[in-house]
Amino acid sequence: QESPHLYTREEVRAHSSPETRIWVTLGCEVFDVTEFVDLHPGGPSKLMLAAGGPLEPFWALYAVHNQPHVRELLAQYKVGELSPEDKEPFTLKTSDPYSDDPVRHPALKVNSQRPFNAEPPPELLTENYITPNPIFFTRNHLPVPNLDPETYRLHVVGPPEGQSLSLSLNDLYQFPKHEITVTLQCAGNRRSEMTRFKEVKGLEWNTGAISTARWAGARLCDVLAKAGHQLCETEAHVCFEGLDSDPTGTAYGASIPLARAMDPEAEVLLAYEMNGQPLPRDHGFPVRVVVPGVVGARHVKWLGKVSVEPEESYSHWQRRDYKGFSPSVDWDTVDFDSAPSIQELPVQSAITEPKDGETVQSGEVTIKGYAWSGGGRAVVRVDVSLDGGLTWQVAELDGEEPRPRKAWAWRLWQLQASVPAGKKELNIVCKAVDDSYNVQPDTVAPIWNLRGVLSNAWHRVHVRVAP
Ligand code: HEM
Ligand code: MTE
Ligand code: MO
Incomplete structure (x- = not known):
């Protein structure tokens, strides 16, 4: 096994422009990322902030990089390691940028x-x-x-x-x-x-x-x-x-x-x-x-x-x-x-109770959820199915009655439904309708997009019925 090339921090620092090539370090490893700069998903200018120096202070802020695929990608560009006298791991002299974040509720x-x-x-x-x-x-x-x-x-x-x-x-x-x-x-x-x-x-x-x-x-x-x-x-x-x-x-x-x-x-x-x-x-x-x-x-x-x-x-x-x-x-x-920037959102609804994979009692089941639409459009109806969308029942809408064209808030909804005798499982589905008669698409396939936004297909929950 060949021993790696050793470089000083000084040498790394000298590689901080396209002319001299662009090097960065992570831990004690040195990478030449010249070819990657223009491919960087966060943009070349962001990456260039780290040119000639350590990635740690920047990646501390963008935790998106703490993923195996990012590390593997970086590994392809390895050219050597820091020489022993420069090896002590880079320590953040400035404090962790997130150390001052507020304390959060444990239920989240x-x-x-x-x-x-x-x-x-x-x-x-x-x-x-x-x-x-x-x-x-x-x-x-x-x-x-x-x-x-x-x-x-x-x-x-x-x-x-x-x-x-x-x-x-x-x-x-x-x-x-x-x-x-x-x-x-x-x-x-x-x-x-x-x-x-x-x-x-x-x-x-x-x-x-x-x-x-x-x-x-x-x-x-x-x-x-x-x-x-x-x-x-x-x-x-x-x-x-x-x-x-x-x-x-x-x-x-x-x-x-x-x-x-x-x-x-x-x-x-x-x-x-x-x-x-x-x-x-x-x-x-x-x-x-x-x-x-x-x-x-x-x-x-x-x-x-x-x-x-x-x-x-x-x-x-x-x-x-x-x-x-x-x-x-x-x-x-x-x-x-x-594409235009997203402003008003499409009609949306989801089931919050029961949860996917839960076991419900036979007899009666209570199904709950929320429904909302963008642009002040009111939700006028929520349909619920227990059989994957073959037959439907109308849920009861709770919450504030909206003002015309100013339905800024969601409606909570619920349905008390009887569980058909002999059913071992239920495929519960919900879908909402707004006052422009916009509806939700039945599946994800036709609305899938690379960024995963505007996900408003019928919401589906699969539950078992207790014998
Ligand atoms: C996103 C790699 C340096 C800021 C990413 C992603 C990769 C990547 C693979 C996409 C990750 C994902 O979404 O799964 C790298 C590599 C770097 C580097 C190999 C160094 C050689 C930096 C630096 C900064 C930065 C120094 C900030 C100063 C960002 C941001 C995104 C991103 C903001 C998110 C972009 C978005 O979500 O649209 N980077 N990065 N990166 N990176 Fe880097
Ligand atoms: N405003 C600032 N200054 N910084 C942010 O990161 N996130 C936006 C928006 N406003 C954001 C922001 C996004 S994408 C959303 S969905 C909402 O804030 C979330 O608001 P919330 O955290 O109060 O629920
Ligand atoms: Mo958001």
């Missing part, structure tokens, strides 16, 4: 610890119409910033003829306080069902990347008007920037059309309260955007800046993620510019 099912992504278990999810704050699903892309409410300022960029605003929390409290019940759903909710059909890239959400709260705050249209904005340019967008950022200082960002932002009936909020409490840190303390009827990704947390722009946000999460594609599109052929 964690899909990723860093950044923190977790969902309530189904049996808790539909226990209450309003999801209690500690178990509200959490979707973070970065460490949670720790913001001081005293010094917090929201920067609102005004039009050339208007004025830019720097708003303290107290300033925001001066706008009329608006409170509404809104369901927030991640585009990746129920992604695990797509994965089961065919591999996708993304967090393994089950049915819990959705929750409902009473949100209170200033209406975005009032704040924009104060800065002098009007709805003149119908093609314009309102861009939001979070105060959470990666080591390059790139913040989380997203945008919505100006027309929605300026429409008082759309009730877009700069929310500072969630269920009567200040926002919890995980959900955007002290201020987040709430865009009723729109995908979770646009509800920017830890809001730092609002601006009106001629184009959509240039954020990765607006342009290179949260878009839908044909099942025929793969990572070699995908053209992110060819």
